[in-house]
Amino acid sequence: MKFLVRSITAASVLALGIGAAQAADLTYEPAPVAAPEVFNWTGFYIGVHGGVAAGDFKYPFSANFFDDFGFNGELEQDASGGFGGAQIGYNWQFNTNWVIGVEADIAASSYEGKVSGNVNSGGDFINAEAGSEVEWFGTVRGRLGYAIDNLLLYGTGGLAYGDVKSSIDVSSSEFAPFGASVSDTEYGWTIGAGFEYGITKNITLKTEYLYVDLGSQDLFNYNDEGINVNLESETKFHTLKAGLNYKF
Numbered sequence: 013m014k015f016l017v018r019s020i021t022a023a024s025v026l027a028l029g030i031g032a033a034q035a036a037d038l039t040y041e042p043a044p045v046a047a048p049e050v051f052n053w054t055g056f057y058i059g060v061h062g063g064v065a066a067g068d069f070k071y072p073f074s075a076n077f078f079d080d081f082g083f084n085g086e087l088e089q090d091a092s093g094g095f096g097g098a099q100i101g102y103n104w105q106f107n108t109n110w111v112i113g114v115e116a117d118i119a120a121s122s123y124e125g126k127v128s129g130n131v132n133s134g135g136d137f138i139n140a141e142a143g144s145e146v147e148w149f150g151t152v153r154g155r156l157g158y159a160i161d162n163l164l165l166y167g168t169g170g171l172a173y174g175d176v177k178s179s180i181d182v183s184s185s186e187f188a189p190f191g192a193s194v195s196d197t198e199y200g201w202t203i204g205a206g207f208e209y210g211i212t213k214n215i216t217l218k219t220e221y222l223y224v225d226l227g228s229q230d231l232f233n234y235n236d237e238g239i240n241v242n243l244e245s246e247t248k249f250h251t252l253k254a255g256l257n258y259k260f
Contacts, residue, residue, distance in 0.1 A: 051159070053111045053259075056102050056260045057101055057103070058100045059258060060255065060256055061097060061098070061099060061119070061253045061255030062119075063094070063096075064094050065091075065250065068248070069088070069125045069246065070086055071245055075240070076240045078238040089127035089144075091249065093122035095120060095123065097118050097119025098117065099118075101116065103155070109160070110156075111159050112156050113154070114155065115153050115155055116150070116153075118149075118150035121148055124145035125144060125145075126142070127141070127142050138182065139184070146175065147176075147177060150173055151171060151202050153168045157208075162209060163207065163209055164209075166208070168222070170201070170202060172200045172225065174224075176196065176226055176245070177194070178193065178229060178231045194230070194231055198229060200225040200227045204221045206218055217257075218254070219252075220253055221251070223251075227247070228246040231244060
């Protein structure tokens with residue numbers, strides 16, 4: 013009887029040991045969770061943009077008569093308009109979060125402003141009207157930014173260029189009316205900042221501010237027999253735009 017009890021006890025212990033071993037073999041191990049993909053800004057991109065421009069045209073002038081009498085001053089006219097165009101560029105992400113790049117863009121523009129004035133004295137008068145417009149402009153800029161995953165904050169600056177057209181018309185009771193106009197590609201500089209957001213790994217949306225200075229151009233210059241009259245046009249404006257890029 014004792015032998016039978018011992019045999020049953022030994023068999024039970026053995027069965028429990030085998031069952032525990034099999035249960036250990038069947039223990040559930042969760043599948044590894046893939047780490048989320050980190051957004052990478054490196055690569056070429058192309059895109060489109062549109063925005064608004066606001067600022068003023070300035071018209072510095074001076075006049076000297078036979079070295080005996082002269083005056084100078086400056087007229088200023090508010091200007092505004094819209095623009096739209098395209099861009100292409102390249103970014104390189106380094107040291108985990110820093111991004112350096114270069115971008116070139118060009119846009120058609122309706123930015124313009126006009127100024128007019130008149131002087132009346134008795135029966136004599138002088139009427140003048142001057143105006144300027146930027147028909148298109150573009151930039152070639154460097155960019156340096158800090159990336160927080162798919163959000164890029166950056167500063168930018170570089171070369172600005174554009175087609176500036178200026179004109180003046182003068183009429184008077186004392187002399188025949190005359191006018192002058194000039195249209196030329198002007199060069200200057202630009203600086204600004206913006207942010208860009210990755211909607212997907214290939215499509216990004218950006219908002220950007222730029223200050224643009226296209227320098228000055230001679231609108232009217234008369235120098236003869238001791239009389240010198242000069243009028244210039246200066247082009248400076250602010251832009252705010254939104255853009256959409258496709259990153260390769």
